[in-house]
Amino acid sequence: MTMSESQFVLTMASIVFVSMPLIIAVCGEIITERSGIVNLSLDGSMLMAAMTGFVIAYESDNIWAGFLAAMLVGAFFAFIVAFGSIRLRQSQFAIGFVLTLLGDDLSAFLGQNYTRTPGPTVTHFGIPLLKEIPIIGPIFFNQDALVYFTYFLVFFTWFWLFRTQPGLRLRSVGERPEAAFARGVGVNRQRYLYTVIGGALVGLAGAAYSLDVKIGWSDGHIRGMGWIALAIVIFGGWSPIRGALGALLFGATKALASYLQSRFPEVSVVAFNAIPWLLMITVLLLVGSDFTERVILMAPQRMQRPLQRFLRVSPPKALGSTFVED
Amino acid sequence: MQSLFNKYPKLWRIFDILLPFFATLAALAVGAVMLIFLGANPFEAYGALLEGAFGNINALADTLVKATPLLLVALGICIAFRGGVLNIGGEGQLVVGALASTLIGLSFADAPGTLIIPLALLSGFLAGAIWGAIPGLLKAYFNVNEILSTIMMNAIAVQGMNYLLREPMIDPVQLESASRIPQTARLAVAFDLPRLIPTRLHLGFGLAILAAILVYIFLWRTVIGYRIRAVGLNAFASRYAGIKVSRYIVLSMLLSGAFAGLAGAIQVYGLHHRMFTDGSATGFTGSAGFNGIVVALFGHLHPLGSIPASILFGALIVGANKLQRVMQVPTAFITALNGLVVIFVVSSEYWRRRWARRRETEPVEKPPGATEAEVAT
Numbered sequence: 001m002t003m004s005e006s007q008f009v010l011t012m013a014s015i016v017f018v019s020m021p022l023i024i025a026v027c028g029e030i031i032t033e034r035s036g037i038v039n040l041s042l043d044g045s046m047l048m049a050a051m052t053g054f055v056i057a058y059e060s061d062n063i064w065a066g067f068l069a070a071m072l073v074g075a076f077f078a079f080i081v082a083f084g085s086i087r088l089r090q091s092q093f094a095i096g097f098v099l100t101l102l103g104d105d106l107s108a109f110l111g112q113n114y115t116r117t118p119g120p121t122v123t124h125f126g127i128p129l130l131k132e133i134p135i136i137g138p139i140f141f142n143q144d145a146l147v148y149f150t151y152f153l154v155f156f157t158w159f160w161l162f163r164t165q166p167g168l169r170l171r172s173v174g175e176r177p178e179a180a181f182a183r184g185v186g187v188n189r190q191r192y193l194y195t196v197i198g199g200a201l202v203g204l205a206g207a208a209y210s211l212d213v214k215i216g217w218s219d220g221h222i223r224g225m226g227w228i229a230l231a232i233v234i235f236g237g238w239s240p241i242r243g244a245l246g247a248l249l250f251g252a253t254k255a256l257a258s259y260l261q262s263r264f265p266e267v268s269v270v271a272f273n274a275i276p277w278l279l280m281i282t283v284l285l286l287v288g289s290d291f292t293e294r295v296i297l298m299a300p301q302r303m304q305r306p307l308q309r310f311l312r313v314s315p316p317k318a319l320g321s322t323f324v325e326d
Numbered sequence: 327m328q329s330l331f332n333k334y335p336k337l338w339r340i341f342d343i344l345l346p347f348f349a350t351l352a353a354l355a356v357g358a359v360m361l362i363f364l365g366a367n368p369f370e371a372y373g374a375l376l377e378g379a380f381g382n383i384n385a386l387a388d389t390l391v392k393a394t395p396l397l398l399v400a401l402g403i404c405i406a407f408r409g410g411v412l413n414i415g416g417e418g419q420l421v422v423g424a425l426a427s428t429l430i431g432l433s434f435a436d437a438p439g440t441l442i443i444p445l446a447l448l449s450g451f452l453a454g455a456i457w458g459a460i461p462g463l464l465k466a467y468f469n470v471n472e473i474l475s476t477i478m479m480n481a482i483a484v485q486g487m488n489y490l491l492r493e494p495m496i497d498p499v500q501l502e503s504a505s506r507i508p509q510t511a512r513l514a515v516a517f518d519l520p521r522l523i524p525t526r527l528h529l530g531f532g533l534a535i536l537a538a539i540l541v542y543i544f545l546w547r548t549v550i551g552y553r554i555r556a557v558g559l560n561a562f563a564s565r566y567a568g569i570k571v572s573r574y575i576v577l578s579m580l581l582s583g584a585f586a587g588l589a590g591a592i593q594v595y596g597l598h599h600r601m602f603t604d605g606s607a608t609g610f611t612g613s614a615g616f617n618g619i620v621v622a623l624f625g626h627l628h629p630l631g632s633i634p635a636s637i638l639f640g641a642l643i644v645g646a647n648k649l650q651r652v653m654q655v656p657t658a659f660i661t662a663l664n665g666l667v668v669i670f671v672v673s674s675e676y677w678r679r680r681w682a683r684r685r686e687t688e689p690v691e692k693p694p695g696a697t698e699a700e701v702a703t
Contacts, residue, residue, distance in 0.1 A: 040473065088673060093412055093473065094623060101616055102665045109656070220606070227477045234471055270489035277481045284470045 012139045019251035020150050021208035025229040026243040027157045028201025035194040036174035036318040040096025043226025044103020045077035046206035051111040053207030054119055054217045063120045067207050074203020075196045082195040086188045089322055108219045115218045122146055122212045146212055157240040170194055174316035177323040187323045231280050253279050342678055346624050349674035353666040366653050378648020379641035387525035393640030395589040397534045399618025400632040401541045402585030407627050409578030410558035415476030416586045416615030417607040418483030419454040423587025424594045426453035428601040431513040439516035447591045454587015455580045462579025466572035484607045491603045509602035519596040528596035541629040554578050624671050
């Protein structure tokens with residue numbers, strides 16, 4: 001049983017396409033968490049954004065208005081998390097969690113008149129020269145504008161975080177807020193800024209589902225994807241490139257699960273539905289354990305440092321803490 | 327007023343404890359404005375809500391029945407949050423607890439109820455404990471974030487439930503008919519938890535209250551409970567004090583899951599008498615695994631505080647149904663009302679802290695030349 005080449009290309013292209021919203025959400029959350037704030041509301045805010053984006057695009061017949069509205073919703077949810085933790089000094093986790101529940105319920109109610117109606121979507125277009133490259137071309141460059149934006153976003157986020165002055169400031173706020181503050185960085189202002197920007201991206205991801213990847217709206221449309229995104233942020237070691245790879249890996253296991261399901265119809269669907277979740281737990285376990293460290297030490301000396309840099313995960317030191325400026 | 331409070335410091339404590347209720351009243355006041363916009367009379371509406379929740383003995387019983395799983399989950403959350411771990415896995419733990427206890431009831435259909443009921447509740451407790459201990463172990467020994475692992479354990483539990491209820495555990499009657507509704511057969515009537523009064527109120531509520539008292543004693547009057555709280559307050563200091571931190575992380579997750587599992591078993595034996603699924607967790611749990619977290623936060627993460635909090639939320643759920651039936655307000659209003667209560671309670675915590683800080687700094691005489699910060703410390 002071998003897959004023909006065109007089948008392989010089609011499957012890979014669909015994996016890239018399906019993983020795209022997840023990658024956007026992961027980039028957004030990485031930006032937020034690098035500044036030291038955990039926006040746990042992802043699942044709820046993505047649902048709200050997906051619903052809002054779909055409804056606005058449907059009513060105004062303008063898909064970009066839908067995306068814009070979704071980004072505003074995501075940014076608003078993120079702002080509540082930032083305000084609650086910075087100003088009100090509440091637990092970020094509690095606020096994020098409550099918002100998750102709220103977003104879930106509220107989206108189900110507000111969108112109930114729009115369930116299962118066909119809606120507008122983004123058109124596909126290949127990039128002229130690049131799509132001619134064998135195999136890579138049809139997989140990566142015969143997609144739609146949002147996917148191309150995602151490539152740019154991953155690269156830009158990485159560049160911003162690790163190669164620019166403002167990115168250094170952003171990371172310093174997440175690692176050593178006291179030191180950053182002593183150097184004259186407005187810690188909480190930075191945190192507000194990047195939480196809201198990250199939230200806007202999360203909102204965009206929600207709309208990317210309802211307007212592009214999984215078109216339409218129904219109750220609990222993409223429930224669970226927010227949690228997956230949060231897991232991938234950790235798996236990705238708070239780096240956009242690794243995070244994007246993680247999202248693609250997740251998309252690939254899902255595709256593999258549905259492929260296996262068609263091959264072995266006698267096994268219950270449920271077993272395959274559980275595969276991605278089991279895989280995520282295993283991956284989190286491997287990344288966090290000493291075992292990985294020991295494996296790295298077995299590698300040739302020269303390989304150790306790069307391997308360590310790629311495999312080791314250490315969260316921003318001040319992640320989830322509050323900082324009082326005085 | 328201010329001087330009265332200063333004279334009797336105890337008044338402050340009473341005020342602190344009552345604050346969530348004041349916040350709830352404020353949320354209801356905002357809800358009243360919304361009701362006016364919806365064209366309904368707020369007095370009538372809240373009258374319907376109150377009547378639905380406490381109006382007669384049946385309504386009151388329903389409120390307490392709804393409060394039971396919320397309280398049990400909240401007790402687990404109290405232990406976990408006090409121990410410094412965030413257990414978001416209540417839904418999954420509740421589901422596996424319910425599954426395990428249902429399995430016991432189905433396998434020993436002819437055994438006497440006095441034997442099976444304790445066994446079933448115990449199995450629910452243990453199954454929840456195992457389901458909670460796994461993320462605990464992952465956190466303690468592999469540094470896996472417990473928020474994510476519990477969420478994933480939820481998803482796995484739901485998938486497992488869907489599989490079991492669609493195939494091996496399905497009601498034989500459903501198997502014969504074409505509908506194949508995914509639910510088990512009704513458990514033997516002998517296994518029903520005894521009713522406390524001739525309503526739907528069952529023994530489970532009494533057990534939950536008893537559990538709340540036990541958890542209080544455990545957390546504040548035993549060495550192990552003290553260590554759990556110490557780890558939650560400051561893991562580093564606890565390590566230097568010789569407490570094996572990882573073990574206590576596992577223990578608090580384990581106990582947390584156990585109470586959610588017990589809640590699942592009690593839902594099966596006290597209320598539904600069978601297990602069913604709608605494909606997601608909420609069909610069976612009614613989101614008790616999540617709402618229990620809100621209840622625990624409402625009760626200041628205190629087992630005894632969770633008792634009134636769970637009754638309040640049970641009343642909101644039951645009363646809101648009545649309100650919706652009588653006044654024809656949209657479901658969104660109920661959702662919004664619940665959300666408002668949560669938001670008001672959470673933000674009231676902020677004011678409480680602010681007042682507490684002012685209270686502490688006030689009596690201090692400011693030495694000449696000292697800055698504000700020095701006085702505060």
